[in-house]
Amino acid sequence: MPLKYHIPIKSVPSRFYPVPKNILLESEENCLHCARCVKELCPYDAYGQRYIDPISGFDTINNLCKDCFRCVQGCIQGTISKVPNPEYQDLGDSYWTPQIISTTWYQAETGRIPVSGAGYGGPFRGPGFDAIWTDMSEIVRPTRDGIHGREYISTTISLGRKPLFLSLDEQGQMAMPTFPRLELPLPVLLSQPMLATDKPAVRLAIIKAARVLGTVVLLPRDQLPGNWLDQALYLVPQYPARALDLDDPCLGQVQAVELDDYPEVTTAIERLKGRYPEVIVSIKLAADAGLASRCEVLAGAGAEVLHISADDHAQGQGAAQDQHLKDLIRQVHLHLVETALRDGVTLIASGGVALAEHVAKAIICGVDGVAVDLPLMIALECRLCHRCLQGQSCPVDLEHLDPERGAQRLINLMGAWNNQLLEVLGAMGIREVRRLRGEIGRAMFFEELERETFAPLFALGTGQESTERRDS
Amino acid sequence: MSGLARVIPLITEVTPETGPAVVHTPTRFRQPLSKYRVVRDNQRCSRCGRCVEVCPYGVHSWAGSYLRPPQSYRCIGFKCQEQPFYCVAQCPEQALSLELDPNxxxxxxRRWTNDLLLSTWWMAEWGNLPQGDLEYRIGDSGGGFDKLRFLFPTQPRDFKLSHAEISLDLELNRRADGRPQVRLSVPFYGGGMSFGSVSLNTMLARAEAAARWNTLTCTGEGGYPEALTAYDDYMITQVATGLFGVREETIQRVRVVEFKYAQGAKPGLGGHLLGEKVTAAVARMRESVPGHSLFSPFPFHSVYSVEDHKKHVDWIKEINPHALIAVKVxxxxDVDMVAVGSYYAGAHIIHLxxxxxxxxxxxxIAKKNxxxxxxxxxxxxxxFLRNEGIRDRVTLIASGGLRTAFDVAKAIALGADGVVTGTSEMVALDCTRCNSCEGGRGCPRGIATTYPELSETLPVSYGANRISNMYHAWVWQLKEILRRLGLQSIRELVGRTDFxxxxxYYDLPVEDDLRRGA
Known part of the structure; x- marks a missing residue:
């Protein structure tokens, strides 16, 4: 059994108070000044621990309050109320919701799996990844208890080309070329988010985190730090189309590089592999129309890693912008399976991977691993306000981030994600993440459940116009 | 230990018309939460009492010569503006105003909307449907139950049918295997909540409500407190993977024993009680050490096949020859295969x-995905059970996100025989769904906690009344749904998706509000 992968979690309090979901309003008007104010009876002593910052006026009561409403209901005069916080509701956008941002903050701070009681409170289903449920096992199939460490579940994946069969010579020795391979102990690559461009402290934090996690960072060649040579094993420099210079000193040091796809990229791969056979070459493709056939061409031409890149909302690009990443992954995976190329090549996906469950679901749809970008920013307390892009000041002062603490927050986030992945794998009884790849039989898709269950019951006998809506 | 006072179970015959009497039980917290807020400007108010006279809903009232602050939660809201008794318009001093409550x-x-919470609290206090415009049937999840509607015939099929003639009885033993019949008077029973996750008062309150309605409630996996002895006939005890507190004596006490293979809150994962909730009493019950987190493994490491499962079921049947066996999965x-396997292993009840x-x-991540x-x-x-030809020989129970009487009826119309309820009982006990059940001392509202100073805020009789009142409102709704469909028994609703x-898949307007057209 391989040595158990362990991510070192350490709590790192946030530098700024997280934006609270609700706000407590207190009115002095009508206050009777009761001998024993309801605020003294707070079960969490939130009023006792409260601190009001003298300069900013920030009141920690909203971060301490658990929304139990006891003081709201207890005050005779009704002077206390709780209202939704508009600042919280404005966080992020339609995809990067306030819930995603705040749960990411929590995981980055504590490294813990978010746990709560009283059932699920969200919508029945959503678009994209939220239209998939994962399977579990009971009675007839064993589960695995990965999370408490009693049974080992491997989350290791490897990047690089795999031979489809072995050929041995008469002496039983390998009679075939071997390919370079890069093993990652978790199915997640870090990708420098666009928002981190020109933020050296953020970049440093990401590289430090990759080093501890044992994974790699994808980042543009021109963003490599000055001391890149010390970190070369953890860096995957990215080159825009036609920008690869074979004399670049990096190429002899790093384990992998990534090239943006362009029509003649296969020639570039050949030249690169001719000179640096030990470097793994990844091709980054925009998740555009024709993605699957392009992947077939590249896989046939010897590309080792194919990186499918969707937009920040996990939607395809160009003509495929109405398609979700999960569907694009399924198309590519299936096409490569049908053309007998799938096992030779590593597939990764990026864009809109926001939660631990997205990692598992993307893998179920057919990739080997994912590259994660924006959650790294959020883990460093970014509020996705995009003020920096307009040259305005950062509300969480990311320029002055301590890279060491930042790195630990990223490690915490990945630790929490990996443990959640173990929960999902354990529930299915799958003992290694590589076996999850393309296992759509271990997932339930909203559209299929509707078609199999509700459509036969409810789409019949209600007139023509209704049956047409079955697939909408 | 005042909060732990033993209540003598009120085991009366449940009358078909009304069931146990409603005991008006206002919330134990001073101000009820509310959708609307009626504000009285005391500087302007001349205390003429006009508002008390006009409001038929009791928002305004005298306490002797003192005019009480308005009880806003009784207000029917802005739609009252059209009424002749609208207090804001009737006040000669213009001292009153009406607004949406800021809370x-x-x-x-999305699943438990503010309207659903408020209407459940209303039912727990009054035992009937909320007045005004509170949505008491569905949430806002945008799928599943929230997109299903009952299509009542515009002409009621049988005007003469009265609630007294409608039966909600549910028989749990359909195997005809010589074991006793367990007949419940309502098609729902309480889900498993362990001692440790909830307080003893909460367990007693649930048991008392179950006894009043001749139904069941479940101990969960955390032992079977002696205080529940009086309710043994109304308890299910659970055998779960951790076997916490499971003994031969506990299995012999009950009429139904439940195997918990999995639970909807965390399918495929084991139970977990955080160390902070493992007080001395909890540790004693579970034979563990105070302050240490307790994990139930997943799955039963002795069950990897239907044959293993049968061995488990046989073991319980041997220990308690009178008990029915429920299997919670x-x-x-492949849930259909699991259900069939459970039947062939000898289960009486399959609980999904x-x-x-x-x-x-x-x-x-587990709850959502x-x-x-x-x-x-x-x-x-x-x-699947029908095609297998065994649907009539097993009781199919559903749970997991059922919030209202309408959810109960929909689940039965989809094919279940009955349902299990959990969260709605917690809401009846004043849960606000703040989701802080797990950590620290647990529930700030004294439901899911074992800390005495919190749990004693929930007296047993109070809790029993609140749950029983909510059941009352549910029973009325279920019977009213059946009456409008022209059905005499809840048994006739099973699998009737045509209702x-x-x-x-349906574009015409549907209205299934029972407050209309009664």
Whole structure:
């Protein structure tokens, strides 16, 4: 059994108070000044621990309050109320919701799996990844208890080309070329988010985190730090189309590089592999129309890693912008399976991977691993306000981030994600993440459940116009 | 230990018309939460009492010569503006105003909306449907139960049918295997909540309500406190993977024993009680050490096949020759196979627990993503058991995200025989769904906690009344639904999807509000 992968979690309090979901309003008007104010009876002593910052006026009561409403209901005069916080509701956008941002903050701070009681409170289903449920096992199939460490579940994946069969010579020795391979102990690559461009402290934090996690960072060649040579094993420099210079000193040091796809990229791969056979070459493709056939061409031409890149909302690009990443992954995976190329090549996906469950679901749809970008920013307390892009000041002062603490927050986030992945794998009884790849039989898709269950019951006998809506 | 005072169970015959009497039980917290707020300007008010005279809903009232602050939660809201008794317009001093309560927007979530919480609290206090415009039937999840509607015939099929003639009885033993029959007077019973996750007072309150309605409630996996002895006939005890507190004596006490293979709150994962909630009393009951987190493994490491499962069932049947066996499973892709296997292993009751429900603390990723919603699992299993020719020989129970009497009726129309309820009982006990059940001292509202200073805020009789009142409102709704469909028994509703429409496939307006057209 391989040595158990362990991510070192350490709590790192946030530098700024997280934006609270609700706000407590207190009115002095009508206050009777009761001998024993309801605020003294707070079960969490939130009023006792409260601190009001003298300069900013920030009141920690909203971060301490658990929304139990006891003081709201207890005050005779009704002077206390709780209202939704508009600042919280404005966080992020339609995809990067306030819930995603705040749960990411929590995981980055504590490294813990978010746990709560009283059932699920969200919508029945959503678009994209939220239209998939994962399977579990009971009675007839064993589960695995990965999370408490009693049974080992491997989350290791490897990047690089795999031979489809072995050929041995008469002496039983390998009679075939071997390919370079890069093993990652978790199915997640870090990708420098666009928002981190020109933020050296953020970049440093990401590289430090990759080093501890044992994974790699994808980042543009021109963003490599000055001391890149010390970190070369953890860096995957990215080159825009036609920008690869074979004399670049990096190429002899790093384990992998990534090239943006362009029509003649296969020639570039050949030249690169001719000179640096030990470097793994990844091709980054925009998740555009024709993605699957392009992947077939590249896989046939010897590309080792194919990186499918969707937009920040996990939607395809160009003509495929109405398609979700999960569907694009399924198309590519299936096409490569049908053309007998799938096992030779590593597939990764990026864009809109926001939660631990997205990692598992993307893998179920057919990739080997994912590259994660924006959650790294959020883990460093970014509020996705995009003020920096307009040259305005950062509300969480990311320029002055301590890279060491930042790195630990990223490690915490990945630790929490990996443990959640173990929960999902354990529930299915799958003992290694590589076996999850393309296992759509271990997932339930909203559209299929509707078609199999509700459509036969409810789409019949209600007139023509209704049956047409079955697939909408 | 005043909060732990023993209540003598009120085991009366449940009368078919009304069931146990409603005991008006206002919330134990001073101000009820509310959708609307009626504000009285005391500087302007001349205390003429006009508002007390006009309001038929009792928002305004005298306490002797003192005019009480308005009881806003009784107000029917802005739609009152059209009424002749609208207090704001009637006040000669213009001292009154009506607004949306500022707290209203903070309450609830997509599944349990603020309206659902407020209407459940209303039912727990009064035992009937809320007045005004509170939505008491569905949430805002945008799928499943929230998109299903009952299609009542415009001409009632049988005007003469009265609630007294309608039966909600549910028989749990359909195997005809010589074991006793357990007949419940309502088609729902309480789900498992362990001692430790909830307080003893909460357990006693649930048991008392179950006894009043001749139904059952479940100990969960955390031992069977002696204080529940008086309710043994109304208890299910659970055998779960950790076997915490399971002994031969506990199994022999009850009429139904439940195997918990999985639970909807965390399908595929084991139970977890955080160390902070393991007080001395909890540790004693579970034979563990105070302050140490307790994990139930997943799965039963002795069950990897239907044959193993049968061995388990046989073991319990041997220990208690009079008990019925329930098997609680979650909803994987092959839930139909699991159900069939459980039947052949000898189970009387197959309890499907869908993914969105549960009261226990669970990883958010599991609650949201693992296993299928119960709405799909019920028809899938119902059909499969029918094709297998064994549907009539097993009782199919559904749970996992059922919040209202309408959810109960929909689950039965989809193919279940009955349902299990959990969260709605917690809401009846004043839960606001703040989701802080798991950590620290647990529930700030004294429900899911073992700390005496918190749990004693919930007296047993208070809790029993609140749950019983909510059952009262549910029973009325279920009977009214059956009456409008012209059915005499809840048994006739099982699998009748033709009474339901799904809004994705149905474009005409549907109105199933029981407050209209009664």
């Amino acid at each position: 209203y927007g903070t309450l609830g979530d 979650s909803t994987p892709t 627990d869908g993914s969105y429900g549960g009261t226990g603390a669970a990883p958010d 693992i296993a299928m919603p119960i709405e799909y699992a019920i028809p899938k299993v119902h059909q 339901l429409v799904h809004l994705d």
